Amino acid sequence: MPSSKPTPSSTPAPGGSAPASSKPTPPEAPEVIWLRPERTGRGPRPAHSRDSIAAAAIGIADAEGLDAVSMRRVAAALGAGTMSLYNYVPKKEHLLDLMLDAATAEYRFPSAPSGDVRADLADLAHQQLGIFRRHPWLPALVLARPGIGPNALRYTDHFLAVTAPTGLGGSDRMEAMALINGFIAQFAQFERTAAAGAKWQSELVGYLGRAAASGEFPHLAQAFAAAGPPADPDRAFDRTLDRVISAVLMPAGDS
């Protein structure tokens, strides 16, 4: 962090070009919603909060999927006019940011790491899988955008605390976090699409079977033929999670 500059104040950068005319002074509102204050103090007090908005949106997404979350729907759920929502959330993207961070608030962190890094990481991972299963729309969101809300910061800080004993550097541990989280999100995402469509799934099996039978894909055919019954998802998760954790804790430069 070079040149630490809190400066939340105006700083209209007066000199140089253009006296900024007279009144309409939108001096570049921040693009990141967490940089905008929730309340400035002037005018009537808002009827809603970021939390309540996020809760309403999450309720809709849980019940009817992410596509059902529209500005109109969320506003209606809050009992507000559609356009009023834009006072809280300048773009729909930011509404998604709020949802993501609100869901991240569901983590329960122990007050201190246990000292067993693998166990702590596994706990975190299982919590994450649980959250993803409670909110099936979440993996897609996590995979689509970074999103660094206050609760994500809390998570990150805890992850760094948990992995401190490994001796790895900060950026290595951040990478590790990204890798683990990515794996979990993808696992949950796959679980979701697999669960979603019985028809889709049976068609897929037919398609793969036909492909295997065509003789064009010998290795695939062999793997297909040798495949056992579908494994227990939780067991598969733990197995692969273990691999990922090992990879991440591995000292650098193994080749």
Added chain:
Amino acid sequence: MPSSKPTPSSTPAPGGSAPASSKPTPPEAPEVIWLRPERTGRGPRPAHSRDSIAAAAIGIADAEGLDAVSMRRVAAALGAGTMSLYNYVPKKEHLLDLMLDAATAEYRFPSAPSGDVRADLADLAHQQLGIFRRHPWLPALVLARPGIGPNALRYTDHFLAVTAPTGLGGSDRMEAMALINGFIAQFAQFERTAAAGAKWQSELVGYLGRAAASGEFPHLAQAFAAAGPPADPDRAFDRTLDRVISAVLMPAGDS
């Protein structure tokens, strides 16, 4: 509204299971587009092909992003009426499937594995990263939906061939493929969002800096303070790829 039935068409759904009546026979078209034949042989020959449609869509996505890919735009690019496109692609989802598989056609596979598993996997990974960089919209698509087109089958078969010497089972190797591909897609995705917004990035740094300075996130602050200059992306990719490959090749049950 369950009762209201405009039903302009016939289909009176006569008695019981019905002998399929006479004319309106859409006997459940497959949901997976690769299960539908591209051409049935009857009627006038189509003016376009799946390949040309995918190419048109990819052209738009490369130039203006995935959001610019609409049915209207793609149809116009083909010189066709909007609704004509629906003869080839029953839903927009399927258009995305076509795009995904067409991009997957860019892989160049050696005729046989070299015998060096790690090298072969690294080659595949670098090809994938290259494809992702050529088509910045692709990672989002890959992360969002499974998608198993003919080219994906070719890829899968090759991956299985390459990993055959490891002695791992078929489903283990499929999992390995998913894990590696997921990592690469996320890496590319991150690269893209990082490259996209200079403003966004600088705001983020400010936000993180403020968070670190708040004292609320000590570990984050420490990692932030100790962070060196941003690493070369290709080097970072290779380093983490190496870890992931190791994890994947690791014999099961290491704990």
Added chain:
DNA sequence: CCTCTCTAGGTACAGCGTACGTAGAAGCGC
């Protein structure tokens, strides 16, 4: 007190995916 800034919300617009219907071309059975 006035004034200025904020919030609430309505109206409106461009664009989206796609249901539906019509017109005509091309292959198949006779």
Added chain:
DNA sequence: GCGCTTCTACGTACGCTGTACCTAGAGAGG
């Protein structure tokens, strides 16, 4: 050859989306 059937092409229209813009009015600061 004929005719039936099935396909392709495409215009129109509907409901929905995100959101730009505008009008009122509430409440704090001077």
